[in-house]
Amino acid sequence: MMKTMSKAETYNSKIIDELFDSISPEEEEKIRKRMLLAARIDKAIKAKGWKKKDLAEALKKRRSEITRWLSGTHNFNSDTLFDIEKVLNIDLVTLKDVPIEQVNKFHMVFSQTVETANSSPYGELLSGKSFIDLYQGEKSLFYARSNNKC
Amino acid sequence: MRYRLVKINKLSGYEASLYSIYLEDEQRTLFERFLEENKNSFKSELTNILLRLNTIGHHTGARKQFFKSDEGKPGDGVCALFDIPKSNLRLYCIRYGSLIVILGGGGFKPKTIRALQEDKKLEDENSLMRKISLDIRKRMDDKEISFTDDYMDFEGDLIFNDEDDE
Numbered sequence: 001m002m003k004t005m006s007k008a009e010t011y012n013s014k015i016i017d018e019l020f021d022s023i024s025p026e027e028e029e030k031i032r033k034r035m036l037l038a039a040r041i042d043k044a045i046k047a048k049g050w051k052k053k054d055l056a057e058a059l060k061k062r063r064s065e066i067t068r069w070l071s072g073t074h075n076f077n078s079d080t081l082f083d084i085e086k087v088l089n090i091d092l093v094t095l096k097d098v099p100i101e102q103v104n105k106f107h108m109v110f111s112q113t114v115e116t117a118n119s120s121p122y123g124e125l126l127s128g129k130s131f132i133d134l135y136q137g138e139k140s141l142f143y144a145r146s147n148n149k150c
Numbered sequence: 151m152r153y154r155l156v157k158i159n160k161l162s163g164y165e166a167s168l169y170s171i172y173l174e175d176e177q178r179t180l181f182e183r184f185l186e187e188n189k190n191s192f193k194s195e196l197t198n199i200l201l202r203l204n205t206i207g208h209h210t211g212a213r214k215q216f217f218k219s220d221e222g223k224p225g226d227g228v229c230a231l232f233d234i235p236k237s238n239l240r241l242y243c244i245r246y247g248s249l250i251v252i253l254g255g256g257g258f259k260p261k262t263i264r265a266l267q268e269d270k271k272l273e274d275e276n277s278l279m280r281k282i283s284l285d286i287r288k289r290m291d292d293k294e295i296s297f298t299d300d301y302m303d304f305e306g307d308l309i310f311n312d313e314d315d316e
Contacts (some may be wrong), residue, residue: 006303006305006306006308007298007303007304007305008155008156008157008169008303008304008308009156009157009308010157010159011156011157011159011170011172011179012159012160013158013159013160013179013181013182014244015182015186015189016158016160016182016185016200017160017192019185019189019196019197019200020160020200020204021195023197023200023201025269027197027201028201028204030203031198031201031202031205032201032209035205035209035210035216036201036209036210038215039213039215042213042215060169067215068235069217069265070215071201071216071232071234072202072205072210072215072216072232073198073234073235074235101197109305121200128265148233150274
């Protein structure tokens with residue numbers, strides 16, 4: 001029989017599509033992040049010239065627990081992540097003093113009000129009749145409005 | 151048994167190619183059979199498995215840490231996707247580095263059994279993956295199958311028929 005030489009056929013599966021249709025984006029993101037976190041920890045172990053047993057010793061854990069951490073299935077608690085960050089000297093949890101979303105929103109709103117100060121409810125900010133706390137964004141503006149009555 | 155290697159479009163990405171075994175008699179892949187067998191009893195576990203495989207294909211590659219190694223004979227690449235905590239739905243695979251995974255079948259592995267030999271279904275699924283790994287190895291040795299230049303795919307004669315070997 002003549003043998004064919006070719007690349008593999010690309011296969012579309014109905015049942016895989018159906019199962020994916022029932023998965024929420026939040027669920028997908030959670031699994032993806034767990035695996036990316038596990039991959040990052042594994043890369044850091046290797047970058048340090050360590051093996052799993054070295055991390056286990058540094059954190060006083062069993063090697064089987066490190067294996068589970070690296071499997072991409074583990075739901076870490078924050079203390080564990082802080083401990084891993086410390087011994088591997090990596091950043092796994094980004095903490096900033098400023099609540100990023102609120103500040104972004106503030107910047108967006110503020111830049112919009114520059115052009116439309118008179119018609120904007122944020123016009124007070126430009127006229128100096130109100131104050132805004134960079135860290136609290138709109139919440140402080142609301143406070144200023146309701147209390148200063150300027 | 152007549153089968154061919156197929157590349158699963160949905161799960162394959164820039165980081166890894168995910169293949170399965172299309173069984174001509176059943177008109178479905180081993181992985182689809184695994185999904186069909188478990189979709190009613192273990193849907194959440196299947197969802198988790200699918201999402202992990204999708205992440206492997208599109209984001210992380212088939213890193214060794216995501217698999218339970220040494221589920222076959224030394225060097226045959228037969229492994230299992232790491233079991234989810236509190237669940238024992240096991241999926242057997244063959245891993246070729248971090249770029250190619252062949253998805254096979256599996257089943258429920260209750261906590262009460264320690265070795266796969268204690269469960270006929272799991273033993274059969276595992277044996278099948280060992281056989282397939284051997285078939286592929288033979289074809290590679292005979293230069294009838296090879297990896298593509300980027301090692302992301304197989305190329306060559308990907309159709310297998312046990313009668314050919316008799």
